[in-house]
Amino acid sequence: MSHIARFKVAPFPLEMHKARIVQKINLLPIKERLKAIQEAGNNTFLLRNRDVFLDMLTDSGTNAMSNEQIAAMSIADDAYAGSETFYRLENTVNHFFGTKFFLPAHQGRACEHILAKTYVKPGDVIPMNYHFTTTKAHIMECGGLVEECFLDEAVKTTSNCLFKGDMDMDKLKAIINKVGKDHIPFIRIELGTNLIGGQPISMRSIKEVSAFAKKEGLFVVTDASLLADNLYFIKAREKEYKDVDTLTIVREIAACSDIIYFSARKLGCARGGGFAIRDKRFFDDMKALVPLFEGFLTYGGMSVREMEAMSVGIMETLDMDMISQGPEFISEFATMLQKEGIPIVTPAGGLGLHINAREFLPHIKDEEYPAGVLATAIYIVSGVRGMERGTISEARNPDGSEHIASVELVRLALPRRVFTLSHITFLTDRLAWLYKNRDLIGGLKFTEEPKVLRFFIGRLGEIGDWQERLMAKFIEDFGEDAL
């Protein structure tokens, strides 16, 4: 956001947009909230949205669209093959990234599916700054392994490191030496590393990885789903880029990547995804899988209306007023929670506010899932739906033992341009109450545990009756009728 003059007030995130369409939301009584979360197997993914007050599960496909995006939907050209909508999108993506080729897919994980099927074989290892759940699942489905090369600072929840998403080059070199280049199909860079709190990678690190990969004859795949936040952070935190325009920064990132893929549920505030590619070799490697898994090459499983919205949304990512809103709003929320002494991930990142569940609930063992527990407790006391990003989100080790996550976080996603300061004031107040009463909170255990991506549809049960006791304390403090 540009510098806004203020007379008396401290800096605050000022929205450079206004709401013209709104959706009514309901806050259920606490007894109904408890029933809803228990019926959902204590998994916030399984709650019905009608039972949710503020839906902070994810920023994926839930960002507010602009009026320009909605308007663009009405000019969509509907054709199975060769629609004008596709060519507009192809031009936009290639202009944005400075690439030559575009392959459409219905969302980010669909790109990961095609990428893994094309390049990963059993015994391969894919080094990356940090994994994402669906990325890792697709690589493992193809018999590959993920090796993370993150900075030690990345998993320190309280830190002054401005680019926790940077690649640790010593770890990267060590992995390549250990497994040999023949078993490294590519190096993956994730922008705005999701699972460690939406933390950015610096341009310095991106360039370093790219130069190293070139020297070693390896190729680089960049997951640009969270590019909008990362772009903001490069401009705001990396001195050399303060005065560089956003399009130049995007193209510099892209120039360091052989294949770029993205979820347009995040980048572009629509629902879709795709690849941007410079070298025809990679396009040819993957293109046959698009009609097989996604849809014809000119729609890739997306509706043409969404494709039009995506073209506009991608270009709006170049507007600092647009991309600063999320990170600045999250930073304000972080400051409010810190004033209450609530342990959060610092520096605040993109896509959402991240609470450090291990510190919030030091009495809960990792095997009883502190982040999962905290997500259910937050729903019970506030009706707000967050997401567990900890051990439940990890896959078990091949021997069946728990893979304890490096960080146990509850993510309160802040879909772009959706919530207001009064919403986070409400939530800060509830979190402060919960923090004061945290000793009442107990553990969870799996009652139904799927083998793959268990966090999506797995069900858990409370250990003991802590949820009923938490509700009783809420009623004691606020009264029977309080919402």
Ligand SMILES: Cc1ncc(COP(=O)(O)O)c(C=O)c1O
């Ligand atoms: C970094 C990253 N990569 C990939 C994906 C998968 O995208 P999608 O949800 O569109 O399948 C996500 C979604 O959250 C993400 O954050």
